[in-house]
Amino acid sequence: SQQGEEDPQALSIQEGENATMNCSYKTSINNLQWYRQNSGRGLVHLILIRSNEREKHSGRLRVTLDTSKKSSSLLITASRAADTASYFCATPDSWGKLQFGAGTQVVVTP
Amino acid sequence: DGGITQSPKYLFRKEGQNVTLSCEQNLNHDAMYWYRQDPGQGLRLIYYSQIVNDFQKGDIAEGYSVSREKKESFPLTVTSAQKNPTAFYLCASSIQRGAGGELFFGEGSRLTVL
Numbered sequence: 654s655q656q657g658e659e660d661p662q663a664l665s666i667q668e669g670e671n672a673t674m675n676c677s678y679k680t681s682i683n684n685l686q687w688y689r690q691n692s693g694r695g696l697v698h699l700i701l702i703r704s705n706e707r708e709k710h711s712g713r714l715r716v717t718l719d720t721s722k723k724s725s726s727l728l729i730t731a732s733r734a735a736d737t738a739s740y741f742c743a744t745p746d747s748w749g750k751l752q753f754g755a756g757t758q759v760v761v762t763p
Numbered sequence: 764d765g766g767i768t769q770s771p772k773y774l775f776r777k778e779g780q781n782v783t784l785s786c787e788q789n790l791n792h793d794a795m796y797w798y799r800q801d802p803g804q805g806l807r808l809i810y811y812s813q814i815v816n817d818f819q820k821g822d823i824a825e826g827y828s829v830s831r832e833k834k835e836s837f838p839l840t841v842t843s844a845q846k847n848p849t850a851f852y853l854c855a856s857s858i859q860r861g862a863g864g865e866l867f868f869g870e871g872s873r874l875t876v877l
Binding site for chain 2: 683684686688693694695696697698701741743745749750751752753754755756
C-alpha cells in the first residue's frame with residue numbers, strides 16, 4: 654500500500670532554531686497532509702497541501718510539495734519546547750484512505 | 764465541544780480474552796477508522812467504515828472485529844486470535860467518505876496483554 658516515508662527519523666534542535674523534515678511517497682496523490690503527535694496522545698492535523706499547490710503556510714509552519722520528485726517538506730520556524738513531538742506525513746490511497754509514514758521524532762531543548 | 768472520545772485510555776488483558784475498545788464521535792462525520800500504532804512506527808489501518816452498517820478491512824484486520832450500528836459509534840474488538848495485541852489504538856473520523864480529507868483523532872487506547 655502507498656505510504657509516505659519521513660526523513661530524518663529523529664531530530665534534536667535548540668529553541669529558536671528551525672526544524673526541517675521530509676516526506677517521500679510512491680504514487681501520484683491529490684493531497685498530502687502533515688500531523689503532529691505528542692507522546693502518548695492522538696494525532697493532530699497540521700496542514701493539507703493539494704497536488705496543484707507548491708507551498709503552504711500556517712503560522713510557523715511551511716510545507717512544500719514537489720510532485721515531480723514525489724516529496725514534501727515541513728519546516729517549523731523558530732521552534733519552541735512545545736514543538737517537541739512526532740510528525741507524520743500522510744497521503745490518501747486510491748480509495749481515499751490515508752496511509753501514514755513512520756514519523757520524525759523532534760526534540761526541542763530549551 | 765465536538766470531538767472523538769476513546770475509552771478506556773489504558774487496558775490490561777490476559778491472553779485468550781477478547782476486549783472491546785470504545786470510540787464515539789459527535790462531529791457528525793460519515794467515515795470512521797481504527798489504526799494501530801506500535802512503538803517507533805507509523806499508523807496501520809485495521810478497519811474503516813464509510814457509512815452506518817458498512818465497514819471494510821484495512822491492512823491488518825486479522826484478529827480484530829468492528830461494528831457500525833450508529834453513526835456516532837465504531838467499537839473495535841481485539842479478539843484472542845490477534846497474536847500480538849499489545850499496542851496503541853487510535854480511532855479517527857473524517858467528514859466525507861473516501862475523500863482523503865483531514866482526519867480527526869481520539870486520544871488513543873493503550874492495550875497491554877499480560
